[in-house]
Amino acid sequence: MFMYKILFFNMLIISTFIAISSYNWLGMWMGLEINLMSFIPLMKSKNLYSSESSIKYFITQALASTLILFTIILFNNKYLINLSSINYLMMNIALLTKMGAAPFHFWFPEISEGINWINNLILLTWQKITPMLIMMYNSYMNIFFIMIIMFCMMISSLMGLNQISLRKIMVFSSINNIGWMIPSIMFSQSIWFIYFLIYSLLNMNLIFIFMFYNFYYFNQFNYMNKLNNYIKIIMFLNFLNLGGLPPFMGFYSKWLTINLMLLYNLNIIALLMILFTLIVLYYYIRMFYMSLTLNTNMKMIKIINNKFFYMSFILLSMSPMIYLM
Template structure:
């Protein structure tokens, strides 16, 4: 996809499909918005000059088509029983409705397609897949969510897979993928707390993900060992990257710790000590491999490799990344001061 006008067209229809799904009051219109969103993203993923992108687009299309057809089957079956397509009135079918939506959003154990698709995408498409493409399924899940054993199982499996899956990865794309699966578990738990909580969690997660990719993309970095080779006298770039990674992992006092802190407090108040203990321990595993990468990057001395471009894009990316990283570092302190003052 090389034509700017074509990109603008498909991005417009992608956002339109997203808005149709969010604003719909029936399952058929929500399904239609999901399909518009999907068919707009496939051309953005495809690239005739890169077979990995084309393969990723095909995998994504097949999985999303399977999930969409399953969702349509459940909706039509439900309408035949209840004689209505409305989103409300879902006493027994929340599990059946949520399953294809969880597959669309990449929650474990329906995550098998997510790492391989991410590995073939450009960094801009990675941002779209990890942020925008999750909004519509998560909004629909929030309409039907009930605190039950099915949801608890999905949360625990997502946090477990996201933590353990990233331990032996060398690809930054796969590390961010498993981190996204881990955050899906926390977002589902935040949905039980209320709509405002999961929206806040999602916005902070999206901000941190965009910050990391904004730093990585101009440097043409795809693997962990390449981060060690960032120009040694440009330690600011390393500091920006790994501060954002640690914030994404939820290390205090960074901004990424704030929504997890609120969820932990809520779960303790509502007498869920077992689940919150499991989630905290598994999130510490995620933080462990982020710390391991950060420690190695700052200790290992190296020179600047030839693939890092020397142009104004790096400086523009550095300025934008510095602004976003400042929000990441000082965000928790700002929120705490705001709450205490007002």
Template sequence: MFNNSSKIMFISILMMGTMISISANSWLSAWMGLEINLLAFIPLMSDNKLMSTESSLKYFLTQALASSVLLFAVILYLLNSNKMNSNFIMEMMIFSSLLLKSGSAPFHFWFPNVMEGLSWINTLILMTWQKIAPLMLISYIIFKPLMLMSTLLSALIGALGGMNQTSLRKLMAYSSINHLGWMLMAMYNSNSQWMMYFLMYSFLTFMMIYMFNAFKVSHINQLFNLFFHSKTMKFFLFFNLLSLGGLPPFLGFFPKWLVIQSLTFNKQMFLLSFMVLTALITLFFYMRLSYSAFMLNNYENNWMHNSSFKSNYMNIFLTLSFFSSLGLFLISSLYFML
């Protein structure tokens, strides 16, 4: 991707658009940053394949709809800034358009379909970088009723949507929707908490997508046949999946731990129970994958033993996996000491 000078230019513009949005001091300049970001991402998405062209069109239409609603709401907000009732409606419109941009439920309908047609590098950008600007703008205008509804729906839909998926891209998409629910809940409590969650989520997502891209896998059954020659690699692969799901001994549990702790302190027991329940559902389908890979599908072919995999990919993957699997102890001790 990075040998192409035009793609480097578009990535630079993409980053600049996000920076404009998060550092804007008015809604109009934030909208302008979002538009620059959108128009730079479209050429990166379309790489002359039918599926990616379809995905880029779907992405463009949904984002253009969200941008037009945002601009409309911002202009009305500026015109009617003295009227109390209209402010409520305008805030709801602005908040809804930002939820649509980030792919949160109940405005998540476009996200798995767009993900399905993209390359792994583009899915990584869509799941991490493209969420920064909308989430940062959401944190400026927390509209509590809609935020709570979106949090609960994102957690539930992300958990249930991944149950019957065989495509890894759709699985990652529903996992992202579930994590968005947790991020919104963290944002509801404090700004620093959701940023910590987002950093951890981005690291774990990067690691999984790095591996999927290196070995060109797109479906679950391909994971079972991967790494016959190395049990260590296979264990680390599924440890990372469980870490992304938030299983306690792994790094992915740390941000969820912070959210659970703050919900407990605030005595929000219903929200806490609901979020933990949806996290357990996501863990169920990750555990089901891991169980099948280790117990049911653990046959080996002799000719696979001497196969030469890309060793440089493996070294990087093992290093990152080490942090994912054992980083919880280090990060938690550092966090609570500070």
């Protein structure tokens, strides 16, 4: 089982490079399809819901791929990069669906709930690279993307408030960050790269902690009273990082995006994005507050006591700072 997962993981990596390095639309589409067929076998696990999630993921991604292929067929020339308005709209809807942006996120929370943390990490980070880069090379800021940004901000902030599942909270956090990344996709490749790198590292830190300590639901944070203080601090700092609270690295990436939007006179949009992100930051802080104020007599989850484990998370937390140095 391990060997076939290594094989499909390598195919997943290669398919992304095939898609983003292709010189024509058909090559991009083929890369996306190989990526889809490589990720589905990786979703298989002992979880009873993994098969259901695999089928849902396949159907959703296949529909988006069909829309992309239909758009390619409508081109007068398959190597043409400049799109007509209708083709442009259909292509971007398909790409936004593939990355799970609101309001095309209907599949995202349910699929995330049925897969393990490692697959969630891939879904939240690596699987967004190809759609974002394709969009970067063929899109420009207009009213459609402004609406998408607002949908991402509103849905992620409001839907995340009443969630008890950590996987769904991470999904709505991802949707919020997609809203922040769209302006950088349109205006600056370097800022998008910095934002995506920091976002991916922070997700990696949190998901590794959730995975090793078997956290899946909000009420399990009650057990944190019995965890090592270093783990509490690392988890809390990563939540503040992901929420964009200054002076952490998550704020740095958002600050770059805000400056970029002000440069292009998107002042009101930037202000609304900040206000909605404050709601997201609220439920990050609420999760940690629960760990400090509540206690429970329920059986404590399994804890791994390993010095190398603690060292690895400290280094991971410092990695964005090392990158900027």
